[in-house]
Each structure stands twice: as C-alpha cells, then as structure tokens.
Amino acid sequence: MRLLEHDPELGQLLDAQRREQATHELIAHVTAVEVGEWDGARLADVDPRNLGLIVLEGVLAREVVLEEFVSTELLGAGDIIRPWPLDPEPSLLPVQTRWNALSPARLALLDQRAAAVIARYPEINAVIVDRLIARSRRLAIEQAISQMKRVDDRMLALFWHLAERFGRVVPDGVQVPLVLSHRLVGELVGATRPSVSTALAELTARGELTRRDDGTWLLLGHPPAVPDVPGPELIRQRRRLTPARAQGASG
Incomplete structure (x- = not known):
C-alpha cells in the first residue's frame, strides 16, 4: 500500500516533486484489527527493529493497569504506536499494558524497508516527530483533566x-x-x-x-x-x- 495515498498529511511538508517521488517509494503493509482485545506485540511481521505502526482508521484504547486501577489513552487516525517496546514493563511496580480496539481499525506497519525510505525524507520525519509530540501533549492535558x-x-x-x-x-x-x-x-x-x-x-x-x-x-x-x-x-x-x-x- 502506498502510505501517502492513505495518510496524505504525512507528506504535507514535501514539495510537489518530492511528494510524488515519496508516494511511489513509501510502501507499507496494512494490518486489520477487529473490535476487542488486541495483542500488537504478536503481529506476524513484528521485529524489534521495525519503526512502529500508524493508525489509518479506527480507535484504539491503550490501558495501563496498576493493581485494580486502570488508566486509558485513546488513539486514532494518524497516531503512531509501538506495541513492542525495547524496555520491559517497570519491574518495581505491578504494571501491565493492554490494548483494545473500540472500532474496526487499520494499521500501517513501518518496517525496516519503510523506515529506510523515510530516512531519505526529513520532511516526513518532522511530521512523525510532530505527531509524537502532539500525543504527549494530549496525555498531559488528560492528566490535568483528571486533577479537576x-x-x-x-x-x-x-x-x-x-x-x-x-x-x-x-x-x-x-x-x-x-x-x-x-x-x-x-x-x-x-x-x-x-x-x-x-x-x-x-x-x-x-x-x-x-x-x-x-x-x-x-x-x-x-x-x-x-x-x-x-x-x-x-x-x-x-x-x-x-x-x-x-x-x-x-x-
């Protein structure tokens, strides 16, 4: 799948010529997720060297469980996730992470080949970093809301x-x-x-x-x-x- 055709904003900083070139070069495999529990770490294509996944459609819930308490984050189109972290869950706290699809979802896998293409386009990298910062900003807002x-x-x-x-x-x-x-x-x-x-x-x-x-x-x-x-x-x-x-x- 040509990723920029399904997520055109990923190339919003590219000029017309580079955008056309990147559209043909940046290919990603798509994974469909049905409603319910989802274990992203068990994807058939998972390799810790893969960059991550971009949500193309649908809404996912990332749940962090600490004893009987649960904190949830909602993720939607454009968000970038990586359900196979290099670092294990914290060992000094009984923390677990669960994933649920709240609606049918489609995810694009940024594997090593896609990552190599992205490396040639700093404009795409800038958008990826911007999305990660936007996600952290939303989490900070939600933390502030929980303090009301x-x-x-x-x-x-x-x-x-x-x-x-x-x-x-x-x-x-x-x-x-x-x-x-x-x-x-x-x-x-x-x-x-x-x-x-x-x-x-x-x-x-x-x-x-x-x-x-x-x-x-x-x-x-x-x-x-x-x-x-x-x-x-x-x-x-x-x-x-x-x-x-x-x-x-x-x-």
Missing part, C-alpha cells in the same frame, strides 16, 4: 477535549462519535463508574452532555475555554484550520 475536583467538570472537559479531534457538528450540537462505556469514561478521567453515572445525570439535567441511543455522545452549549462561542461554530472554525484526519472516527 468535580467529576462532572472532568467529564465535560474530557468530551470537549475529544471533540476537538473527533467531533462532528450535528443539528443539535457536537457529536463525539465514540462508543465509550461509563467504565471507560471513568478510566479516562480517574473516576469510578458510579461516579461517572451520577455526573452524567447532572450534566444531562443541565443540558451540557448526553449519551445518545447509539452509545455515542452529544455536547451542547459552549466549550469551557470559549464561553461566548457555540460549540458547533467553534468546531467548524477549527476544521478550516486543522487537517482532515482529525475530523472524526467511528467507535
């Missing part, structure tokens, strides 16, 4: 945070098209499932957040940081400035 005192505030902040990447403007608000259970939301904001259920009831009563019949979520009103701009209008404005891959993911 009230669970309803955490949930509202989380869903506006997710809407910035996955949100879709619909007639009655901003849809976050991810099917997230109350348990999973709790793992994202650092709260128990009963606390999430109680907070959701409060947010629904206030007309700020509701769960739709299909399991996805609907934001109403204004984002916390921009109280004077309706959410749908803000999402429309950002879509004019942000890459197409950030516009949504099914779940």
